[in-house]
Amino acid sequence: MGFSATNAFAFQEKQSVENFKQYKGEVIDQDSKKALIFATLAVEGTNISTITNTEGDFILKIPESVDDGTVIVSFLGYESKNILLSDLSPDKNKIELSVSVTQLSEVNINAPKDATTLVRQALARKGDNYFDDPTLMTAFYRETIKKRRKNVSLSEAVVNIYKTPYNSLRRDAVELYKARKSTDYSKLDTVALKLQGGPFNALYVDIMKYPEYIFAEGSIDDYKFAFSRSTRIKDRLIYVIKFDQKQSIDIPLYKGELFIDVENKTLTSAVYTLNIISKEKAARLFVRKKPANLDVWPTDVGYRVDYREKNGKWYYGYSNVLLTFKVDWKDKLFNSVYTMTAEMAVTDWEKNLTGELPKSKERLKKSIILSDEAIGFSDPDFWGQYNIIEPEKSIESAIKKIQRQLRRSKSNGSASKP
Numbered sequence: 001m002g003f004s005a006t007n008a009f010a011f012q013e014k015q016s017v018e019n020f021k022q023y024k025g026e027v028i029d030q031d032s033k034k035a036l037i038f039a040t041l042a043v044e045g046t047n048i049s050t051i052t053n054t055e056g057d058f059i060l061k062i063p064e065s066v067d068d069g070t071v072i073v074s075f076l077g078y079e080s081k082n083i084l085l086s087d088l089s090p091d092k093n094k095i096e097l098s099v100s101v102t103q104l105s106e107v108n109i110n111a112p113k114d115a116t117t118l119v120r121q122a123l124a125r126k127g128d129n130y131f132d133d134p135t136l137m138t139a140f141y142r143e144t145i146k147k148r149r150k151n152v153s154l155s156e157a158v159v160n161i162y163k164t165p166y167n168s169l170r171r172d173a174v175e176l177y178k179a180r181k182s183t184d185y186s187k188l189d190t191v192a193l194k195l196q197g198g199p200f201n202a203l204y205v206d207i208m209k210y211p212e213y214i215f216a217e218g219s220i221d222d223y224k225f226a227f228s229r230s231t232r233i234k235d236r237l238i239y240v241i242k243f244d245q246k247q248s249i250d251i252p253l254y255k256g257e258l259f260i261d262v263e264n265k266t267l268t269s270a271v272y273t274l275n276i277i278s279k280e281k282a283a284r285l286f287v288r289k290k291p292a293n294l295d296v297w298p299t300d301v302g303y304r305v306d307y308r309e310k311n312g313k314w315y316y317g318y319s320n321v322l323l324t325f326k327v328d329w330k331d332k333l334f335n336s337v338y339t340m341t342a343e344m345a346v347t348d349w350e351k352n353l354t355g356e357l358p359k360s361k362e363r364l365k366k367s368i369i370l371s372d373e374a375i376g377f378s379d380p381d382f383w384g385q386y387n388i389i390e391p392e393k394s395i396e397s398a399i400k401k402i403q404r405q406l407r408r409s410k411s412n413g414s415a416s417k418p
Contacts, residue, residue, distance in 0.1 A: 019064045020385045023085075025093025026056045027073060036097060038318060039075040040308065044082070047349045049308070050387045051318055059390040073097065076238070076259065076269060076306075077231040100232040115225035115241045119258060121265040123215065126208045127167030129266040130307075131315045134352040137161040138177075139344050140388045141199045143370070144395065145188070146339045151398030153183040154377075155370040158386050159199050161346070162357050163316070166208055174199050175358045178386070180376035184405045200366045202344035205305045205319035207270055214254055214272070222249045228257065234309075237262045245275060252282045256303075266314055267307065274301035286325070293330045299337075300324040308346075318345045347387035377403065 027039040035056025042049035043062060046069070052058045060071070062085065071088065074080040078097040139161050145153040157179035164170040204210050215223075228240040239262050244255035256272025276282045279297040287296045301323050308317035320343035328335035376382035377399050 020061045021064060021085075022090060023060045023062070023088045023093060024091045024390070025058060025088075025095060027052050027058065027075070027095045027097060028056055029078075030096040030098040036075045036078070038304075038306065039073060039097070040306070040317065042072050042074075042308070043085075044070040044072055047310070048347065048387065049317070050347055051345050051389060053390045053392050055392055057390040057392075059388065061385055061387050063385070074234060076233050080234050115227050115239075115243075116220075118239065118260055118262075118265065119225055119241060119243070120220065122258075122260050122267045123208075123211055123220075125265050127165075129264055129314055130166035130208055131163065131313055132165045132167060134165060134355045135163040135315065136350050136352040137163055137316075137346045138348040138386070139199070139346045140386065141202065141342070141344045142389060143198070143201070143340070143342045144398075147187050148337050150187065151395065151402065152187040153181070154395060154399055154402065155179065155181040155183075156388070157199065157370060158383070158388075159344075159364070160358070161199075161203065162352065163209075163349075172203060172209070173357050174203065174364045175362055176364055176370075178383070179370050180382060181370050182377050182399055182402045182406070184402045186405070198364060198366075198370055199342075199344055200364070201321050201340075201342040202319045205303050205321060206316045207305055208267055208307070208314075209316065219253070222246055222253060231259070233259075233268060238268060243272075250277065252277055252285065254303075268309075268314070269304075269306045271302075271304045273303070274298070276301070286323070295328040295330070296325060298323060298325045315349070316346060319343065343389070345389055 027036045027041075028034060029036060035052070035054075037052060037054050037056060039052045039056070039058075040049060041051070041058055041060055043060075043066065046066065048060075048062065048066075050058055050060050062069075066085070069085045071083045071085060072080055073083060073095050075097055077100055079100050081095065081097055083095065137160070139159050141155075141157045141159055143153075143155040144151060158177045160175040160177055162173040162175070164172055204213055207214055222245055223243050224246055225241050225243045228242045231238045231240060238259050241258045241260060242256075243258065245253035252275050254272045254274055256270065258267060259269040260266065261268055274282065274285075276298060279299075282301075283295075283297040286298055290296055301321075303319070303321055305319040306317050307314045309315075320341065322339070322341050324337065324339045326335050326337055
């Protein structure tokens with residue numbers, strides 16, 4: 001399979017490593033100066049992109065073969081900004097975006113009169129509006145686990161996603177390319193590890209590819225939909241539709257907002273949470289096996305997915321999952337509260353015209369728990385040319401604390417040996 005270095009420089013380990021230029025900075029609101037979280041930066045004319053982290057910071061790596069170009073910075077509800085690569089400095093770039101003013105009463109003659117119809121139309125048009133070719137994507141995956149307020153496990157990976165067409169029932173395959181992990185097992189109950197699903201946690205949030213996880217066949221009638229407001233992205237009118245399960249439904253479903261391009265009936269983003277109306281029923285969605293003297297149940301479950309557009313076709317670009325749950329051992333006085341965050345951002349892609357898939361032994365399983373090797377966290381050049389999500393300061397400090405704890409544990413273990 002031949003992939004150009006410009007568009008797919010992260011796909012194959014045997015491919016020659018190309019030098020790259022790196023740009024760091026932040027994206028903020030022009031008026032409030034607040035950080036814009038999950039803003040997208042994409043290099044025009046290529047498939048290279050990245051996103052800002054939860055502090056609005058970004059890192060963008062460009063192959064040196066791309067000697068000039070334009071970076072398009074976009075964020076839902078804001079005016080997009082085009083910046084020449086030559087105008088960016090290696091560090092401390094401050095990019096300000098202004099709010100796109102949209103009249104709430106704005107009406108599009110092509111929009112249906114009721115929200116449910118618009119949602120049905122968007123779900124039905126996945127074969128028209130989204131990638132219809134097999135696609136090989138490079139993505140950066142990050143997973144953190146906190147015990148109450150303390151980070152106890154941090155995992156990062158570059159993965160290859162073999163994305164099948166959106167109108168295909170065939171599932172995507174994921175191949176681990178490069179990973180690192182640091183875990184303080186002394187602070188983790190074993191049940192916490194069993195709740196991990198690796199990159200599939202984030203991949204299955206792709207509603208347009210996997211609608212069955214939120215709108216299973218027939219279940220769309222279990223929801224009520226309503227127009228909320230309108231906004232714009234790249235000068236396109238977006239309707240925001242609120243949804244929640246009907247009061248007559250007693251199983252845990254979802255509530256949130258869908259962002260739909262009115263003209264093309266395209267879902268561009270979704271933010272939603274699980275209704276935990278019964279902790280026992282909600283627990284069955286996540287816990288497959290547990291000891292008899294242990295109770296585990298989720299207290300907060302949130303999801304987000306963002307799609308990107310190129311040449312009139314949309315594709316999965318970013319998603320995250322936030323899961324907070326309690327672990328209650330019946331023979332212990334206090335319970336434990338864990339929070340798991342999993343996020344994945346597509347940073348490059350190329351059409352997979354041959355439809356080639358990785359061999360079974362090379363594919364990640366849905367039950368994956370990333371490698372326990374902590375190598376790389378002390379090496380700032382570990383990721384090389386790969387575009388990643390810039391680490392938050394809290395994550396960087398947590399890594400150091402975990403590493404110190406692991407070193408102490410190993411030292412104590414060695415000292416106790418005869």
